[in-house]
Amino acid sequence: MGPQMLRRLFWMLGGLLFTAGLFGWYDRLVFGHLHANYGTVVPWGLGVTFYVYFIGLSAGAFLVSSLVYVFEMKQFERIGRLAVFTALVTLVIALLSIWPDIGHMDRVWHIFAYPNIKSPMAVITWLYAAYFVLLLCELWFLLRRDLITGASAPGLQGTLCGLLALGSRDVSGDSALRDRRVVKALATVGIVMAIMFHGGVGTLFGVVAARPHWHSALYPLHFLLVALVSGGALLVFASSIFAEGWKRNGETVRALGRIVLGLLLLDLLFQLSEWLIAFRGGIPSHTASLSLILGGPFWWIFWIWQGLLGTGVPLLLLVLPTRHDPRWVALAGLLIATGYFGLRLNIVIPGLAIEEIAGLSEAIASSRMAPSYFPSVSESLLGAWVVGFGLLLFGIGERLLPLVPKEEGYGRV
Amino acid sequence: MNPETSGVTDRRGLLQRLLQVGATALAGAIGAILALSNNSVRAADGTVRRKYRYGMVIDTRRCVGCRACVVACKAENKTPPGVAYTVVVEQAFGTRADDKPLFMTKPCFHCESPPCVDVCPVSATFKREQDGIVVVDYNRCIGCRYCITACPYGARFFDFGEHYPAVAEGTPYAQVPSPEYGQFRKREPDESPIGNVRKCTFCLHLQDSEGRYDKAAGRWPACVKTCTGHAMFFGDFNDPESEVSRLLRERQAVRLKEELGTEPNVYYLL
Known part of the structure; x- marks a missing residue:
């Protein structure tokens, strides 16, 4: 199967998920939260999980791009722009995942008008806004010269490039040097921001002392590591299909695969610490959620999805001689990136699926009091729409924007 | 040239200016964080300066598990399915000689340090200065449900928009x-x-x-007013002569999950 074929599959998948997912939006807008399966004991579900997962991908992809634009590692230069663009797309779909999840979508502005700075949720929302602007600026300065030259191309691509150049005409070497300085400054600030907002998501969960599964000092750090693993893995896969595919990016794919392998092993160490301390400590409230992960009704998310497909198989692919073939490395990237969604599910849901007071879930007769959760059809379709929208947005951007640098050799600034 | 008279700031002047602004901002930020991290109604010695400190004392030995409190609350506040401001949890103790289960009605505890308030991104839920009651500003709340996750006692409910059949949309009762x-x-x-x-x-x-x-006029929390076994007591802990203050003095009371430092204002007698 060549990259051409994979790209066609990509477009079909994006279109299908997007179209089917429109029904999720219809249901959300007409019936509100009526058809959602979360309740009062498990008040967060698929929407929050998607949000946490995508925002992690964004932070991870951005931190990988900083290898090029801050740390000037030339071997990743070919995928630097792709990484920044991935960070932008995943940020947008992360926010689109969480937006319909809140009770009053029209009140999002309240977070900006009446922020409570003691709430991690308020702080990270402000950071997202700043990070969004930063990503747009960085991407523009990265693409500026190629947008100007691309404007002469015929058709839609030329028109779009001309529009996005925003009237800039300077293609001189001096201006290129200035662009690089600006990008380096932005990317440096961006590293701090990415660490703050994704560490912030870990903090959002970590500060909740009422849910012992979340209340761990490891959380902000673990979230950053998960972001790096999943974001790096996604880029491994993306750069094998896009930006001229594995035939051109083979070396980059293999190099990034090695980094992802290292991060994956480090992440396993983090996970091991969490399990070890909880089970050897033996406090029932700490182990309850973990036992649910291991042997609850959704045991397969841990053992099959996250463990076997998301960790075990890709680990082998990245260690065995298959590591030399970018196609196998790409498969490992895809498996890790999707497998880590299982990990995110196992953070959000089991942490909530333990009733805070024994007997609470049976105190009144309502499905909203159930201490278990499985997404409803409308929730799943809304999630499908978000994924489909992300794929299409990425595909369109990749086709129309100059995401592959024309000039090789990213000089020192 | 004197930079102040010329109106031109040289580099040193600018740096000084920046330092001043930075120091002021930092002091302000630290002050704000300190002010926020102390409950503003708490005096230096840790006592609470509030006009009233409303709370409950619930005698689990008197509770028969009839759930009249749940129904009274529903009748008073017209809460929809899945939303119940108080619920009665029950636990069977197979080892107990009299085979009597534990019944426990569980309203919001209106904690002194409510973790739900701190996590709200828009300060829509807060503890009232005058009486310590934890409320939700329905016009401010965005419905993110972060506070539900943060409450250690399951006292918060999301309104999904469901109706009881008798009060469904279009029926006169719905009005x-x-x-x-x-x-x-x-x-x-x-x-x-x-x-x-x-x-x-x-x-x-x-x-x-x-x-x-x-209480005499019936302006009393609906659950307490209706409790058939007289298991629920409500009142002002600031008033040493109130029924609840007296009960706390005379009986051994416990609060749930003290280890979290939430300091509930609802006590249980065992």
Whole structure:
């Protein structure tokens, strides 16, 4: 199967998920939260999980791009722009995942008008806004010269490039040097921001002392590591299909695969610490959620999805001689990136699926009091729409924007 | 040239200026964080300066598990399915000689340090200065449900917009408003409190303009008023002569999950 074929599959998948997912939006807008399966004991579900997962991908992809634009590692230069663009797309779909999840979508502005700075949720929302602007600026300065030259191309691509150049005409070497300085400054600030907002998501969960599964000092750090693993893995896969595919990016794919392998092993160490301390400590409230992960009704998310497909198989692919073939490395990237969604599910849901007071879930007769959760059809379709929208947005951007640098050799600034 | 008279700031002047601004901003930020991290109504010695400190004492030995409190609350506040400001949890103790299960009605505890308040991104839920009741501003709340996750006692409920069949949309009963917060809202699609987080308010709409309840006049939290076994007591802990203060003095009371430092204002007698 060549990259051409994979790209066609990509477009079909994006279109299908997007179209089917429109029904999720219809249901959300007409019936509100009526058809959602979360309740009062498990008040967060698929929407929050998607949000946490995508925002992690964004932070991870951005931190990988900083290898090029801050740390000037030339071997990743070919995928630097792709990484920044991935960070932008995943940020947008992360926010689109969480937006319909809140009770009053029209009140999002309240977070900006009446922020409570003691709430991690308020702080990270402000950071997202700043990070969004930063990503747009960085991407523009990265693409500026190629947008100007691309404007002469015929058709839609030329028109779009001309529009996005925003009237800039300077293609001189001096201006290129200035662009690089600006990008380096932005990317440096961006590293701090990415660490703050994704560490912030870990903090959002970590500060909740009422849910012992979340209340761990490891959380902000673990979230950053998960972001790096999943974001790096996604880029491994993306750069094998896009930006001229594995035939051109083979070396980059293999190099990034090695980094992802290292991060994956480090992440396993983090996970091991969490399990070890909880089970050897033996406090029932700490182990309850973990036992649910291991042997609850959704045991397969841990053992099959996250463990076997998301960790075990890709680990082998990245260690065995298959590591030399970018196609196998790409498969490992895809498996890790999707497998880590299982990990995110196992953070959000089991942490909530333990009733805070024994007997609470049976105190009144309502499905909203159930201490278990499985997404409803409308929730799943809304999630499908978000994924489909992300794929299409990425595909369109990749086709129309100059995401592959024309000039090789990213000089020192 | 003197930079102040010329109106031109040289580099050193600018740096000084920046330092001053930075130091002021830093001091301000530290001050703000310090102010926020102390409960503002708490004096230096840790005592609470509030006009009233409302709370409950619940005698689990008197509770028979009839759930009249749950029903009374529903009748008073017109809460929809899946939303119950108090619930009765029961636990069987197979080892107990008399085979009597534990019944425990569980309203919001209106904690002294409520973790739900700190996590709200828009400060829509807060602890009232005058009486310590934890409330939700339905017009401010965005419905993110972060506070539900943060409450260690399961005292918060999301209004999904469900209706009981008898009060379904279009029926005359659906036009009966809820007296909650004295706002008298009717249930309309997409309108608050649908899509909001809801919780027990100690029936604060029954307070007079001074913030007082009146047991004799029936202006008393609906659950306590209706309790068949007289297991629930309500009152002002600031008043040493109140029924609840006396019970705390005379009996051994416990609060749930003390280890979290939330300091509930609802006590249980065992």
